[in-house]
Amino acid sequence: MSDGSEEENASVDALATVFQHLGTNDLPIQPPILSIPLLHVYDDFYHNPLDWSSQNIVSYIDESDVYIVAPSEKPQVLKICEDGNAVSTKFSPDGKLLAVGRYDGILEIYDVETTQLVWQHKSHDCRIGCLVWGDDDTIFTGSRDRTINANDLATKAFVQVGSHAQEVCGMKISNGKLVTGGNDNNIKIWNISKLHMDPSFVEVAEEAFPLHKSAIKALDFSPTHDGIIASGGGCNDGKIFVWNVENREIFKEIEIDKQITNLHWLPNGREIISTYGFGWNRNHKFNIEHNSIDVWSFDTLKVVQRFEGHKGRVLFSAMAPNKEGFVTAASDNYLKFWKPNL
Numbered sequence: 001m002s003d004g005s006e007e008e009n010a011s012v013d014a015l016a017t018v019f020q021h022l023g024t025n026d027l028p029i030q031p032p033i034l035s036i037p038l039l040h041v042y043d044d045f046y047h048n049p050l051d052w053s054s055q056n057i058v059s060y061i062d063e064s065d066v067y068i069v070a071p072s073e074k075p076q077v078l079k080i081c082e083d084g085n086a087v088s089t090k091f092s093p094d095g096k097l098l099a100v101g102r103y104d105g106i107l108e109i110y111d112v113e114t115t116q117l118v119w120q121h122k123s124h125d126c127r128i129g130c131l132v133w134g135d136d137d138t139i140f141t142g143s144r145d146r147t148i149n150a151n152d153l154a155t156k157a158f159v160q161v162g163s164h165a166q167e168v169c170g171m172k173i174s175n176g177k178l179v180t181g182g183n184d185n186n187i188k189i190w191n192i193s194k195l196h197m198d199p200s201f202v203e204v205a206e207e208a209f210p211l212h213k214s215a216i217k218a219l220d221f222s223p224t225h226d227g228i229i230a231s232g233g234g235c236n237d238g239k240i241f242v243w244n245v246e247n248r249e250i251f252k253e254i255e256i257d258k259q260i261t262n263l264h265w266l267p268n269g270r271e272i273i274s275t276y277g278f279g280w281n282r283n284h285k286f287n288i289e290h291n292s293i294d295v296w297s298f299d300t301l302k303v304v305q306r307f308e309g310h311k312g313r314v315l316f317s318a319m320a321p322n323k324e325g326f327v328t329a330a331s332d333n334y335l336k337f338w339k340p341n342l
Helices: none
Strands: 018-020 034-037 058-062 065-069 077-081 086-091 097-102 106-111 117-122 128-133 138-143 147-152 157-163 168-174 177-182 187-191 216-221 228-233 239-244 250-255 258-265 271-280 287-289 293-297 303-307 316-319 326-330 334-338
Touching (some): 058 086, 065 097, 077 097, 097 128, 106 138, 138 168, 147 168, 216 258, 228 258, 239 271, 258 316
Antiparallel strands (some): 034 334, 058 065, 065 077, 106 117, 128 138, 239 250, 271 293, 293 303, 316 326
């Protein structure tokens, strides 16, 4: 299990391939296409303050207050709330609502157009570090209190889906499957098609999948192959796995020796963006920040594109709605927008 310092084993079948990341100094470096200075981005692996909506609006947290901005040459920033307690944000699928997870375990829902608070309730005992929408009425929350809750806007009901042994770090949904990563080094898969908003509801997780050796925050489903997901481990792991949630078959393994903070598939389903926190030498003798952003080829397991521009570890990122760009925030207090070569 993690030692809590994320601020601080799976056997690999014959299909898995290991690539040792030995350096990519010959790659051309791509700079950001837009940078927005911020006041203070919390340097905390467990926060998830950044999202990009289907309406092309970006949400972010600056000094614990929530803002939205439309990417442009002269971006207009609008403050959504200023309670000084926010740690995570997530837009509804239609982009009309914005969920905000707070440090005190309160979930807030805002109307994006009016910026008005439309619902607020105490969902957890501790910070809500990660959020994911099931549909336009249901949002799942993961917390430092170790639980995963489903919150229904239509009925104002909520139930506990299940839990991890430590803080819930990452969440993704696809085709009735909720995948969660925990600070207990486990991935859990929940069949939310069986979910019903009733106090008698019993969690439906499959057996925990101990694939990584550290906290799992970075998760993303393939846009082209149902049930295929990429997962990345934090400190003391430094690996990306690509695997099938239905049978847990592992297709690819990439060994990077870095704290993996985010993963995003490009729309072709053959390349994966990865961002990093700390890294280490092969004897794990020291930690250094890794501020670059890489694009990995699924076929060759090599870095094919690299982005640089941050001066702090890149803890937070989100994909554009058309999947042709992405945004990052780092401890250098900048929001940066990037465009990969597709």
